[in-house]
Amino acid sequence: LRPLPLDTPNLPPMLPGGLPFVGHAAELRSNPVAMVQRGRDMFGDIFCVRLPGTLGVVMTGHAAQEKYFRFRDDEVSQREAYQLMTPVFGKGIAYDAEPQIMKEQLGFFHGALRESRLRTYTDGFIAESEHFFGQWGDTGEVNMLEVGNEVTLYTSTRCLLGDKMRFKLSREFSELYADLEGGINVISFFAPYLPLPAMRRRDKARVKMVELIEKIVAERRLDPEGHEDILQTLVESSYADGRKLTVDEITGLILTIMFAGHHTSGVTFSWIAVLLAQHPHIFRRLVAEQREILGDRERITYDDLQKMKLLEGTIKEALRLYPPIILVMRRVLKAFEFQGKHVPEGSMIIASPAVGHRVPDVFPEPHRFDPDRYLAGREEDKRWPYGHIAFGAGRHRCMGIVFAQLQLRALWSHLLRNFELDMLDPSYPVDYTNLIAGPRPPCRIRYRRIAKPSAGA
């Protein structure tokens, strides 16, 4: 482990506590949000923590977040901060690629996420909502975290590999995906290639995933017509120098988008359930919004989803209170000054959506669930462009914002029109044991299907 540059003049203040060798890593692992909040309460917008081999510099509050998200790629690097993803995404893919290549690779997603494609995916979200929730009984108890992760796995498979593959492949795909996920944990953050069983399973799963995608790509080459999914976009894409993507790169990019968008959407789905069960008056207003937009129509469309402003605000507010990505990181390539403090090259800068979203100067009454914050007249998210950072901000802002909103709106529109929900647990604490923070299992909710008025009634 490298010695930390603790004798650097004018370093931001150091958070008290921590253990020999591992520093604040144990506290960061058990409750990162409490740790960041503790530092903010003591020192304000910028302070240091000791991490194994790295000086961490935590930046929260609007000014600090603006500074953080405006850095260029030659000033701070995501590549070194997110090395733990390389065994999954692959060598030379996404964060492991040179910034220019990563930019080209992410650029392929622009085509896959353009509006005409989003309309097709939305049809898939709507069909999946009807199919998935159509299998629920008249009443029952469910773990909403499991439901969120399962239903978004099916929607993701549809968008990535096509509707047919959703039914044919989702089991095989989800088993491999689970093994890949199992190899990403706090240990892999510091040592991604340790020969542990979970890491071996992860590596085997990636090889099998490439084989699986290879088979589908071969079929596509024989029958290239009529595929409107992300895989097809990647098959048809080429780099600026004309080179086509290899199957390994296609697989890596499919996994990149899957890891970026699946659990993040799944846990947000479950937080919305928790918040609506806790706030029945908002639930009622959302049901009224559905009626106002759809009347008696059962089948919804992309254009209907665009009109659901209160539902949009509810999703934004769930993401503000419970952002699935609680911390983002960058390695400092060029030392910089902020608020008179010196941040040395080599340190890891950390921003925290979870803490930044509860700064009262930016979001008044920050602990209150208030979906009206985003509606015309208030628009608190627009007043502070670096305030709501659930999707990040600046040059590396999430590419899936519209996709995630449409998916969550389609799923929730269906639930609002067909079910009532009740809480079964007195509280739903945040679970920090996973990299994507959701409600701690079992996250039980009781649902009851709403009786539809019979025809002619």
Ligand code: HEM
């Ligand atoms: C980047 C959050 C859904 C694709 C990011 C970042 C955050 C984020 C915080 C920035 C990370 C950083 O600055 O280090 C979320 C949340 C989601 C979500 C909370 C759901 C509720 C999606 C979906 C997709 C997606 C559905 C794709 C369909 C991406 C990509 C990037 C990204 C490609 C990298 C952008 C870049 O580095 O230029 N996301 N995301 N995300 N997200 Fe999402």
